[in-house]
Amino acid sequence: MRTAGLLTETIIPMETVPIKFGVGATEELGYELKRLGARRILLVADPGLREAGLTGRVQEIMEGEGLQVALYEKVHVEPTDHSIQEAVEAARQAGPEAFVALGGGSTIDTAKAMNLFTTHPAPLTDYLNRPVGQGKPVPGPLKPLVAIPTTAGTGSESTPVLVLDLLAMKLKTGISHRYLRPSLALIDPLNTVSMPAAVTAASGCDVLSHAIESFTARPYHTRPRPASPAERPGYIGSNPISDLWSEKAIELCGRYLRQAVLNGYDLEARTAMLMASTFAGIGFGNAGVHIPHAMGYPVAGMVRDYVPPGYAVKEPLIPHGVSCILNAPAAFRFTAPACPHRHARAADLLGVRTSDMSEMEAAMALPGAIVALMRDVGLPNGLREVGYLEQDIPTMAAGAMKQQRLLACSPRPVALEDLEQLFRAAMQNW
16 A cells, blocks of 8 residues: 555654663663663763762762763753853763763753764754754764653653753754664652752643643644655654653642652652653653743743742753743643643543533633642742743744744644733733
8 A cells, every 4th residue: 555645644653762760770870881882981960969979879880880980060950052062072072982861851951962962063053943953863873871860850861852042042942853862761769859849840840741732732643744754753743652651641740749849758759750750751752842832942041030949050040841831821721722622631630620521611621720730839920920021922922933843733823923922821820
């Protein structure tokens, strides 16, 4: 049977990172690196983890297996084009055979960039997503990268994406390609216990946004069929395989995020949220995210003077999870009519009693469930609380409109005027 004449997608590609999940998984790092054939390692670590003892312990594990370890700790919270260039130069001088990333999404994304630009050198804009950059495909495989997440948030340990801020443009964007996925993820709940409550909340809301966005993304079979397999996007849209991961991640967030924020030593909650992060990463790393993340990029990139609690930073910063979830209630009110059954299902998974509601009533209950969770874990009440004003809306909307890789996943078409209305609605959430 010939399929060349079909106009829409018929194939679900599913690639995932091999993982080892559970208490003590970090202890198997040395064994795994030797299995990958690497002897000279560059450890890329969040600078705050040294005081917690994690960096030293990971070094000991590798050196105990006879591996040579160099250390890079100048990871910038929310990587920028400048911090990435500095990190890539350090990696070039170190010349490792493999990378280990110990930290949250910022650390893992920095390690991905170090691996990419030392293996296949090119100007930064070559690989950046269109229309900000040229969106060129990564030419070939990278060196081994083992990711050890210490936050339950971005799920970068299981995705083909790295995100960074372009300082001059005041814009957040990214690079997406299958070769960016880590070679292995060691996912150990003990590494997340030292996370402050505010970081737990922000990271957990990023997980929630990932999961709901991927679950409500435009279905894969409604998207244009690519001219060749090489042109198939990394984010293909919602599909029966990614749905399994996304639904479970939503359920775990609704049940355990409040618990993890209130008691960081609750290992059951920490384990569940780390599992949710991994599941959501697998889900959105395949299906994609849409409007809340597209809006979140200019929110993070245009920050003026907001300094988040719980983050060891000396400069203004809106954490990635916060920048996305603040837009989510408005965004899901907008997208609910496009697929009310999926929005209703997400509300149900978050604990809303939908049995006596119509499908559309249940769908419209989703934003309220998200707002209740945000309020309970202490997040800001909308964009106004992180420093934005009405006059910022046109610039933010224009920045979000540039995120076509993400907006293409929206179940409902989005115009510039729609984004302006959504930013206006996100100024205050309750």
